[in-house]
Amino acid sequence: MDTFIQLTVDGLTLGSVYALIALGYTLVYGVLKLLNFAHGDVFMVGTFIGFGMLQLLGGTSNPLVPVWLLLVLVTFAAMAGCAVLGVVIERFAYRPLRDAPRIAPLISALGVSFFLANSMQLLFGAEPRNYNTFALSGGALYLKGVDIGSVRVPLLRIITISSAFALMVVLWFLVNRTRTGKAMRATSFDREAAAMMGIDIDRVIVFTFILGSALAGAAGVMFALRVPTNVAVGFIAGLKGFTAAVIGGIGSIPGAMAGGLILGFAEAYTQGYISTKWSDLFVFSILIGFMIFRPQGLLGRADIRKV
Amino acid sequence: MSEQTGQPEHGPAIGQDEWVARHGERRSTRDGPLGTLETRLRRVPWWAWLVLFLAAMSLLPLFYSSGYVRRVGFDTVLYMMLALGLNVVVGWGGLLDLGYVAFYGIGAYAYAMLDSDKFGIHLPSLVSVPLIVVLGAVVGLMLGLPSRRLSGDYLAIVSLFFLELFQTMTTNGDNVFGHNLTGGPFGILNIDPLHAFGHSLTVQHAGVFAVSYYYLALACFALIFVALRHVNHSRTGRAWRSLREDPLAAEAMGMPVNWLKLMAFSFGAATAAFTGTLYAALNTNVFPLGFYFVLLIIVYTMVILGGSGSMPGVVLGALIISPLLEVLRDPGKSRVVFYIAVIGAVIVAFRVSRRLGAIAAATAAFGFVAHAVAGAIDHQWVAGGKSGGFGGVLAHWVIVPTHLAGWVAPVSYVGLIALGLFLTVASPVVRLVLLVPTLYLAAFVWENVMLASPEPTRYIVLGMILIVLMIVRPNGLLGEKRVEIV
Numbered sequence: 001m002d003t004f005i006q007l008t009v010d011g012l013t014l015g016s017v018y019a020l021i022a023l024g025y026t027l028v029y030g031v032l033k034l035l036n037f038a039h040g041d042v043f044m045v046g047t048f049i050g051f052g053m054l055q056l057l058g059g060t061s062n063p064l065v066p067v068w069l070l071l072v073l074v075t076f077a078a079m080a081g082c083a084v085l086g087v088v089i090e091r092f093a094y095r096p097l098r099d100a101p102r103i104a105p106l107i108s109a110l111g112v113s114f115f116l117a118n119s120m121q122l123l124f125g126a127e128p129r130n131y132n133t134f135a136l137s138g139g140a141l142y143l144k145g146v147d148i149g150s151v152r153v154p155l156l157r158i159i160t161i162s163s164a165f166a167l168m169v170v171l172w173f174l175v176n177r178t179r180t181g182k183a184m185r186a187t188s189f190d191r192e193a194a195a196m197m198g199i200d201i202d203r204v205i206v207f208t209f210i211l212g213s214a215l216a217g218a219a220g221v222m223f224a225l226r227v228p229t230n231v232a233v234g235f236i237a238g239l240k241g242f243t244a245a246v247i248g249g250i251g252s253i254p255g256a257m258a259g260g261l262i263l264g265f266a267e268a269y270t271q272g273y274i275s276t277k278w279s280d281l282f283v284f285s286i287l288i289g290f291m292i293f294r295p296q297g298l299l300g301r302a303d304i305r306k307v
Numbered sequence: 308m309s310e311q312t313g314q315p316e317h318g319p320a321i322g323q324d325e326w327v328a329r330h331g332e333r334r335s336t337r338d339g340p341l342g343t344l345e346t347r348l349r350r351v352p353w354w355a356w357l358v359l360f361l362a363a364m365s366l367l368p369l370f371y372s373s374g375y376v377r378r379v380g381f382d383t384v385l386y387m388m389l390a391l392g393l394n395v396v397v398g399w400g401g402l403l404d405l406g407y408v409a410f411y412g413i414g415a416y417a418y419a420m421l422d423s424d425k426f427g428i429h430l431p432s433l434v435s436v437p438l439i440v441v442l443g444a445v446v447g448l449m450l451g452l453p454s455r456r457l458s459g460d461y462l463a464i465v466s467l468f469f470l471e472l473f474q475t476m477t478t479n480g481d482n483v484f485g486h487n488l489t490g491g492p493f494g495i496l497n498i499d500p501l502h503a504f505g506h507s508l509t510v511q512h513a514g515v516f517a518v519s520y521y522y523l524a525l526a527c528f529a530l531i532f533v534a535l536r537h538v539n540h541s542r543t544g545r546a547w548r549s550l551r552e553d554p555l556a557a558e559a560m561g562m563p564v565n566w567l568k569l570m571a572f573s574f575g576a577a578t579a580a581f582t583g584t585l586y587a588a589l590n591t592n593v594f595p596l597g598f599y600f601v602l603l604i605i606v607y608t609m610v611i612l613g614g615s616g617s618m619p620g621v622v623l624g625a626l627i628i629s630p631l632l633e634v635l636r637d638p639g640k641s642r643v644v645f646y647i648a649v650i651g652a653v654i655v656a657f658r659v660s661r662r663l664g665a666i667a668a669a670t671a672a673f674g675f676v677a678h679a680v681a682g683a684i685d686h687q688w689v690a691g692g693k694s695g696g697f698g699g700v701l702a703h704w705v706i707v708p709t710h711l712a713g714w715v716a717p718v719s720y721v722g723l724i725a726l727g728l729f730l731t732v733a734s735p736v737v738r739l740v741l742l743v744p745t746l747y748l749a750a751f752v753w754e755n756v757m758l759a760s761p762e763p764t765r766y767i768v769l770g771m772i773l774i775v776l777m778i779v780r781p782n783g784l785l786g787e788k789r790v791e792i793v
Contacts, residue, residue, distance in 0.1 A: 035460050092728050096778045104777045106403055106463070107611055111773025114604050114766060122756065122763040123717045235600060239471055246464055277479040284472050291453040291465060 005151045007272040008265070013157050013226070015264020016164035020219035021241025022248065022256035023171060024212030030188035030251040031208045034094065034105050038112035040238015042085055042213050045116060046078040046220025047229035051129045053077035060135040067137050071159070078217035086213025087206055095202075113234070120231040128228040160222045167218055168257055171211065175253060180207055188251065243283060247290050249300020258298055262286070356619070357532060364525055374515035381516070381589065383629040384524040385582055388531055390609040390621040392578025395535060397607075398615035398786070399544065400571025401551040405603065406450065406466030409473035410443050410576040412598030414583020416477065417442055419495040419593045420488075422502075432501040436584050443580025447573040462572075470603065477595035494594035501588045510589055520589050527585060531578060536618060538574065547571055551616075601766065605632070608769045611776055614786020623784060628769075635765040638758050642701075645753050649746065662739065669743045674704040677747065681706045705747075705754045716756045723748045 021043055028036045053074045058064040065073065093112045097105040133156060134142055141156040175181040186194040187204045195201050223229065223237065240263060248259025266286055270279040290297060367380050389411060396404040421428050421435040430438075450469055451462070481491030489495065501508045501523070510517055538544055546567050550557045558564045587593050605628065613624025635641040657663040682689040689702075690709045708715075726745045730738050757764040776783065 029460075035463060088728065092731070093774050093778075097781075100777070100781060103397070103401070103403060104781045107607065108774050108777040110604065110607065111770045111777070113770075114600075115770030115774065118763040118766040118770060119720070122760055122767060123720055236471070239467060242464055243468060246461065250460070277475070277482075280472055280475040284468050287465065287468060288453050291461065295461065 002149060002151050003272060005148050007268045009151075009153050009157055010272070011265035011268030012161050012261070013264070014267055015261035016161050017219045017223050017237075017260075018240050018244045018263050019257045019260025020164055020167065020215045020222070021237055022244035022260045023168070023253065024216045025242055025245040026248070026250055026253060026256040027184075027208050027212040029245070030253075031184060031191075031205055032094070032098075032105075033102070035109065035242070036094075036212075037106070037109040037238065038089055038093075038116060039212065039216060040236075040241065041113045041116035041120075041234035042082050042089070043216040043220045043223075043237050043241075044229070044231060044234030045085055045120065046082045046217035047224040047233065048120060048124065048129065048231075049081035049217065050074045050078040050221040050224055051131060051229065054131060060132045063136070067140075070136075075163075075218055075221045078221045079214040080217070082213040082217030082220070083210045086209040086216075090206060090209040095205075113238070117231055117234055124231065126231055128230040129224070130228040131224050133225050156225060160225065163218070164222060167215060171215070172253065174211065180204070184208060240283075243287050247287065247297055249297025252297065252299045252301075255297055255299035262298075353536070357529065360622075361525060361529055365522065368518045368521060377518055377521055378516045379630065379633050381521045381524055383625060384521070384528050385586060386606065386609060386625040386629045387622045388524075388528050388582040388585075389579060389606045390613065390625045391528075391531055391535055391618060392575045392582065393606050393610050394615060394618065394621045395538075395578065396571050396575035397610055398617070398621070399539065399547040399551065400568055400575075401547075402568060402572060403460075403463040404466050404572060404575060405463050406469035406473070407575060407579060407606065408598045408602045409466075409470045410447060410579035411583045411586070411602070412473055412477070412593075412595075413446060414439050414443055414580030415587035415593045415598070416489065416495070416583075417580070418584040418587040419498045422499040422588075423495055424497055425490070425495050429499055429502075431503045432584075432588070433503045436501075436581065439584050440577045440581045443583075444573045444577035446580075447576025448569055450576075451569045451572040470598075470600070474595050474599060489595075492595060494592055494597075496592045498587050498591045498593070500591070501585075508588075510591060520585075524585055527581070531581070532618065532622075535574075535578070539618070543567070543570065604766070604769055604773075608772055610783075612772060612783055614783030617783070617785045620783055620785030631768075632765050635768065636761050638761065641761065641764070642753070642758065646750075649749060653742075653746070666739070666742060666746075670746045671704070673743050673747050674750070678704055678706055701750075701754070705750050707754050711755055719748065719752050720756055723752050 021039065024039050024042075025036060028034060028039070054060065054070070057070055057073060063070045089112055093108050094105050097108055141159070142154045145152045145154040146158060147153075173181075175184060183194070183199045183204050184207065186197065186199055187201060191201060194204075219237075220229075223233070241260070244259035244263045245256050246259070247262055248255030248257070263283060263286075266283055267279045270282045274282070364380075364384070368377055371377060371380075389408075393404070393407050396402050396407065417439045418435060420426060421430045421438070422432070423429075450466065453465065477489045477494075478492050480489030481487045481493075499507065500510045508517070508519055508523065510520065539547075546557070546562050549560070550562065550564060550567055554564060557567075586597075609624035609628045610621045611624070612628060613622065614620030631644070634644055653666065654663065657666065678689055687710070688708045689706055723745070726741065726748060730741055730745060733741065757767075
C-alpha cells in the first residue's frame with residue numbers, strides 16, 4: 001500500500017509535468033495543425049533559464065529572497081523567456097510556411113529543435129545542471145510535507161502538483177472565458193471562417209505560442225526542481241508530451257491533461273512494479289493500443305475530412 | 308502552351324504517365340546557349356548519367372590513398388543509399404517517417420546477431436543479407452499497420468517513438484530475463500566481415516580501410532538506385548505520385564491508399580536495413596547510439612537539401628552533406644568553408660553590384676578599425692587565435708581575445724541570431740546599414756565561440772540548413788515543386 005501511494009504521488013508529479021508539455025503541443029496543433037517538434041527543446045531552454053535565474057538570485061544555498069518568492073521568480077523567468085522564444089520561433093520559422101505544404105513546417109520544426117538543442121550545447125556545454133533544491137532552507141522542501149498513512153509526501157511534490165493544476169485552471173479560464181480564448185477556439189475550428197469573421201489570425205497564433213511556450217517553461221522548472229537538467233532532456237520530454245497529447249486526443253485541452261496523467265501513472269507504476277528499464281516499451285504499447293482502437297484519442301474528435 | 312497544341316504530335320506511349328512525361332515542356336526553358344546545353348543534357352539517358360557518376364566515384368581511391376578519405380567516401384556512399392531509401396518514404400510516399408534510422412539500426416543489429424560470435428551463428432552473407440532486407444520490410448510493415456488509417460502526424464509520432472524504443476531495447480537488451488541479447492550500451496563487437504563460399508572480404512589491409520568495401524558499397528548503391536528507379540516508374544510508383552498529389556482523388560480512383568503507404572514505408576525500411584548490414588560488416592561493431600536522432604536529422608537534411616522526390620537530388624544531397632560534416636570537424640578547413648559560405652551568400656543576395664563592393668569595403672574597414680580600437684584599449688583583447696596563412700590575415704581583422712569572459716559567448720551568439728532575424732524583416736536601408744556589423748559579429752562568433760566546439764557547430768549548421776531551405780527553397784536543389792504530406 002505504501003509503495004502504491006508513493007508511486008501514485010510519483011505518477012501525479014510526472015504526469016502533471018507531461019500534461020503541461022502536452023498542452024503546448026495540443027494548443028499549437030489545434031490552431032495551426034502543426035506538430036511543433038521544437039516544443040520539447042523550448043521546455044529544455046526553460047530549465048536552463050530557470051537555472052540562470054536561480055544563480056542570479058544567489059543560488060539555493062544562499063538565496064537573496066525568501067524561498068517562496070525565489071520559486072515564483074524562477075518560474076516566471078522561465079515562463080517569460082520561453083514565451084519570447086516561442087514567439088520568435090513562430091514568427092521566423094513557421095509563419096513564412098503557413099500556406100506551404102504541410103511537410104514544410106514539420107521539417108522546419110525538426111530543424112528548430114535540432115538548432116536549439118545544439119545551440120544550448122554550444123553555449124553551455126553538455127554537463128548536467130543541478131538546481132540543488134535540497135539546499136533550500138535546510139531541505140525543508142523534502143523533509144516537511146503531508147503524511148498519508150506512513151508515507152510522507154514532500155512539500156516540493158505538493159507545490160509542483162498544485163501549481164501545475166493551478167496553471168491548467170488558468171489555461172482553461174483563458175481559453176473558455178475570455179475573448180481571445182474564444183478567438184482561439186474559433187480559429188482552431190475553422191481558420192478561414194474565423195478570419196472572415198474579423199479575427200486577427202496572426203494575433204491568435206502568437207497568443208497560442210505564448211501560452212504553450214510559457215507552460216513549457218513552467219514545466220521545465222518543475223522538472224528541473226526534482227532532477228538535474230541537461231541539453232538533451234528536451235527530446236525525451238518532448239516525445240512524452242507528444243505521446244500524452246495524442247493519447248488524450250490531439251487538439252483537446254482536457255485530453256492533454258488526461259493523457260499526461262495517464263502517461264505519468266503508467267510510467268510510475270511500471271517503474272515501481274515491473275522494471276525501470278522497460279517503461280518506454282509499456283508507454284509505447286499504450287500509444288499503439290490507442291492508435292489501433294481509438295485513433296482520435298481519449299477525448300479527441302474524429303477527423304472529418306472535407307472534400 | 309496554347310489551346311492548339313493540346314494534342315501532342317508524338318504523345319507518350321500507352322501506359323506512361325503523360326503528366327509526368329510532359330512535365331519538362333510545361334517548365335519554361337532557358338534561352339541562349341545555356342538553354343541549348345540544358346536541352347542537350349536532358350537527352351542523355353538516365354543510365355548514362357548513372358554510369359558516369361559511378362565511374363567518377365570509383366576514381367576516388369586512385370586520387371586519395373589515405374584510409375581516412377576512403378572511409379569518408381564509403382560513409383558517403385552509405386548515406387547516399389540511406390537517402391535513397393528515405394526518399395521513397397518522404398519524397399514518393401509523402402510520409403513523415405521519423406523512425407527511419409531505427410531500421411538502419413535493425414539491419415546492423417540483425418547482421419551483428421546473425422554473423423558474429425555473439426550467438427555463434429555465422430550465416431553466409433548471401434543468406435543473411437537478403438534475410439535482413441526481408442526482416443526490415445516486415446518490421447516496417449508492422450510499424451506502419453497501426454498508423455495506416457491515420458494522417459502523417461500520427462505516423463510521425465509512432466515512428467519517432469519507435470526510434471526511441473529501439474534505443475531503449477538495444478541499450479537495455481543486455482539483460483532480458485537474464486539473457487544478454489544486444490550487449491547493452493557496449494554493443495556487439497567482433498562482427499564478421501561479409502563472407503560467402505568460404506571467402507571473406509577483409510575489412511582492413513595492414514590497418515588501413517580496405518578499398519574493396521568502397522567498391523562493394525558503390526555496387527550496392529547502383530543496385531538500389533536501379534531497383535528503386537524501376538519501382539518509381541512502375542504502376543506502384545505512379546500510384547505513389549498520384550497519392551502524394553491528391554490522396555482523396557487517388558482513393559476515389561480506386562487506389563489502395565493504405566496499402567500504397569505501407570509499401571512506401573516498407574520499401575524505405577528494407578533499404579535502410581540493407582544499408583545497415585554494410586555498416587555493421589565494415590565497422591565490425593554496433594552500438595545503440597550509432598542510430599539516433601542525430602543520424603535521422605543528417606539523412607533528412609540530405610533528402611531535403613537535394614530535393615525530396617528526386618533520386619539524383621537526394622544523392623547530390625548526400626554527396627554535399629556528408630563531406631561537409633567531415634570538413635566541419637577540422638577548424639582550419641571549417642573556417643575556409645564558413646567564410647566562403649558567408650561571402651557566397653552575400654554575393655547571391657546582392658549580385659555583383661556597387662552595393663556589394665560597398666558592403667565588402669565597409670565590412671573590411673569596420674573590422675580593421677574595431678580590431679585597432681580593441682587592441683588600443685587592451686592588448687589582451689586581440690592577442691588570441693594567431694595562426695599562419697589565412698588565419699594570419701584574419702588575426703588582424705577579427706577580435707580574438709586570449710580569454711573569453713563567460714557572458715561573451717551567449718550574448719554574442721544570441722545577439723547574432725537576433726540581428727540576423729531582424730535583418731530579414733527590416734527595411735532595405737536599415738538592412739544595408741546593419742549588414743556590416745552583423746557580418747563582423749558573425750565572424751567574431753565563429754572565431755571565438757563556434758570554432759572551439761566543432762561537434763554542436765556541425766549540427767547547428769544542419770538545423771539552419773533545414774529551416775532556411777524550407778523557407779527559401781522547399782523543393783531543394785533538384786526536387787519537384789510539391790511534396791504533400793497525406
